[in-house]
Amino acid sequence: MQTEAEHNGIFVDPSFPADDSSLFCDYTTPLSSVLGEVTWLRPQEICEHPQLFPDDPVEANPKQGILGDCWLLCACSMLLKNQHLMNKVFPQEQPLWGDSGYHGDFRFCFWRNGHWIEVRVDDRLPCINSTPCFSRCQSPRAFWVALLEKAYAKLHGSYERLWAGQVCEAMVDLSGTIAERWSLKRMDSPQQSNKIQTQDNEMSLSQLSEEMKKRCSISCSVHSATTGVLELGQFHAMSVMEWTNAITKTGDQVQLIRIRNPWGRRSWGGTWKESGSGWSCLEPSCAQALLGRTAEGEFWMDETEFLQEFDEVTVSYPINEAGHLQSIYTGAFLTHSHQIGGRWVKGHSAGGCRNNSTFSTNPKYWLKVSERGEVLLSLMQYALPEPPAGGSVKQHPNLQAIALHVWKVETKRFNLMQTVSSPPILSRTHAYDREVVSHTHLSSGFYLLVPSTFVQGAEGRFLLRVHSSCMTSLSVMKSATPSQHCSEGEWESVTSRGCWTVGSTAGGGRNFPTHGRNPRIPLAVTYDPGGNNVRVTLRQNRPEHALHAIGFHIYQVPDGGSYSSLATNVTSPVVSCVPHAHSQEVSVFCHLEPGEYAIIPSTYQPDLSAHFTLTLARRIYRKAMQSQECLGRAIQEVSCISVMRR
Incomplete structure (x- = not known):
């Protein structure tokens, strides 16, 4: 039965419905305990004259609700600094509320796994007491943040999947750029540092040029309770809005950093808080100008305080309209x-x-x-898509x-x-x-x-x-690339390519008398250390929607015989990869005694044409290499419960 909205041509998203299935995935986060009774409302039901973006750019800044996705909001701040990226993520000329073409849907684009994909959502937003309960703009009439958050939640499967994450991942998803994480603490310990290990240089925050500080999108995160931000708990991310050098009354230079808390309220109790003692060191006109640049949720701190309070920064590479990284x-x-x-x-x-x-x-x-x-x-x-079964790693x-x-x-x-x-x-x-x-x-x-x-x-x-x-x-690099005088290792791989040709080499499976016409690939086994010593993988080179049922048999060649003269109608295979499967790739990992073998790949039905690739991996007698690699530190996720003030 159609709803009234559907009857009036207003889009209702069936794949991301307005119910708990879109809010929760497994109820493992605090979201279910802090979320009250939710109603789903469209922006015109929340306020009069809704907008995507407010007239005042400052009012477009994101403000966090009761969902722990400060990491996403820091990346959203990046879009406000780059109109080209904003237009990429939020395509222009979409009908808005009050327009004749409005149908209650919005499209967003995210960069995922190497390409941009489109996500379409309806504009029903989860609300508590007629107010969006998750992220929104500083202006209660602006909805670009809430709609983007909904599209990103749909991309992940639910709102709950946005609870805790990495700023760098969201930055990449919203731009296609590359982002790096730099630790500000414990830099003397390689196991605790995430500095980039390079051939000829290492980078730290102090080496970032003034130009890059202006052009980059930078986020700062805390991994433990801090001394200055009293209400800040563990794992919270903020945005770096500005770096500037101020001259004190004595002529000294102090570097000040303007920070924005996604909570949308000031939370700094250090020297450079709004009434802090640091401002008396500057000329009154300079202090007044800097304080006048702070919007709601923003505060200043100096570089010493910054390095003391924050554990990590995330820096994204600027990207121009041509898609080139700087x-x-x-x-x-x-x-x-x-x-x-x-x-x-x-x-x-x-x-x-x-x-x-x-x-x-x-x-x-x-x-x-x-x-x-x-x-x-x-x-x-x-x-x-989900944690590996039986895994012992918990990071x-x-x-x-x-x-x-x-x-x-x-x-x-x-x-x-x-x-x-x-x-x-x-x-x-x-x-x-x-x-x-x-x-x-x-x-x-x-x-x-x-x-x-x-x-x-x-x-x-x-x-x-x-x-x-x-x-x-x-x-x-193809597996068959020759290696000269290999003297170490334990496995060797060889790749062969062939085809099944109708009327010639497309003989089908062993149920058909033409099976012996299929291509034959020789296999020589020379080393048997016990256990599986051969892996054979057959891959058909056809699109996913047009796959044949494929499989293969391995026959042992009798002493004095040859693989080309093998009589498959009287000889039984020693190993078979059956039943034939409609799969891009099939494989067998098996044990074969030393000797000569023939591998016969086939489609199940005869007279089906296709090209295929057969990869043989054989265990050989070579020494194993010796190395002492170890794991780096566990990834830290940023999240914090913050009930939005109403």
């Missing part, structure tokens, strides 16, 4: 960029960290640098600990095992972050990039991004 290290625009996706597959390409002999089976990529230049590398993992259940290692090689023909057993020129400690970032300057030549998880066999998808000031190219 380096926070040099100020140069990184005009060349590439991105490529990949996957860690258990038993095939999930080799784990360098402590494991299987490290070399991780996905591998070529980076070609044409001339010396500034290079920014990032590895982003796709977050798991961040929806993320793997990941890292990116880089080696320079002279040519594309090189000793893989010898290379990855040597120290990389650039690496990061494995960390439970969605994205790990490395910055450096590279000379011309070829570089081997190996993304990995810390745990061997941990599966997942990832995106590798490269931004540079010089011309570069990024490509996948």
Whole structure:
């Protein structure tokens, strides 16, 4: 039955309904305990003459409600500084309340896993006592923040999934840029620091240029109770609005920082609070001008107080309309960029960290640098939909600990095992972050990039991004790349490509007399240490909507025979990957005694054409590499309960 709104042409979102399924996911956060009776209202039911953006830009600032998503609101402040990004996230010319084309829906765009996606929502907002209970603008008549928050909640599955998160993740989702987290505390301990480890430099907040302080979006976070912000609890994020140098009456220079609390109220009790003693050190006109620039929820502090009160800053790379990132290290625009996706597959390409002999089976990529230049590398993992079953790691259940290692090689023909057993020129400690970032300057030549998880066999998808000031190219290193005189390691992979051709090599499964016409791939097993020693993976090169049912059989070749003359109608397979599956990829991990074998891949039905890729991984006798990699610190999430004043 249609509702009255639906009958009148007003959009009602069936995939994100106005009920508890959109509010909660698993009731594991404090949200259910602080949320009262909720009604869902459209903006014209909340106030008269609603707007997206208020006439006064200051009134457009986000204000946090009872949802612990200060991390998202800090990223929203970034949009107010960049109209181009605002137009990207919130496409212009959408009908508003009172317009003839208004239908009660709004569209937002978010950058996810390498591309922009659109999210459409209706404008019904959760309210308590006719007031939005989650984030909103300082102006009660402006709704861009509340609508964006709803679209972002839909993207994540519910409002509750926005409780606690990382500012850097929201910054990336709202811009497509790259963001870095810098620790302000315990910088002497490498296990407690998240500074970028680079080949030729390290960055800290004090080294950020004045230009970058103005152009970057910067957020500051606390991870424990502070001394100056009395009402601030653990894990809270704020926005850095301005840096300025003030001259005292004695001629000294003091650096002041204007901070905005998403709670929308001033919460600083230090030297530079509104009536603090610090202002008496400045000329009255200077003090009055600086205090006059503070809006609701903003306050000033000096650099010493800033470093004492906050534990971490998040800095995003400025991005121009052409999509080029500006380096926070040099100020140069990184005009060349590439991105490529990949996957860690258990038993095939999930080799784990360098402590494991299987490290070399991780996905591998070529980076070609044409001339010396500034290079920014990032590895982003796709977050798991839910915590892995039976996992013992508790730091961040929806993320793997990941890292990116880089080696320079002279040519594309090189000793893989010898290379990855040597120290990389650039690496990061494995960390439970969605994205790990490395910055450096590279000379011309070829570089081997190996993304990995810390745990061997941990599966997942990832995106590798490269931004540079010089011309570069990024490509996948094929598994069949030859390695010269390999003397270490335990596994060797070879890839073969073929096709099933109608009337020729598309023989179908063993139920059909034409099965023997299928392509045959030889397999020689030379090492049997006990246990599984062979993995065979068959992948069909067809789109997801047009997959055939595929499988394969492994036959042992009799002594004195050959794989091409094998009679499949009288010989039984020793291993089979059946039943045939409508899957992009099928695989078998098995034990085979030393000998000669033939692998026969097939579609279930005969006379179906397709190209395929067959990957053979065999265990071979080589020493395992030795390394002592360790995990970085646990990811810190920012969240705080704050009941909005009404």
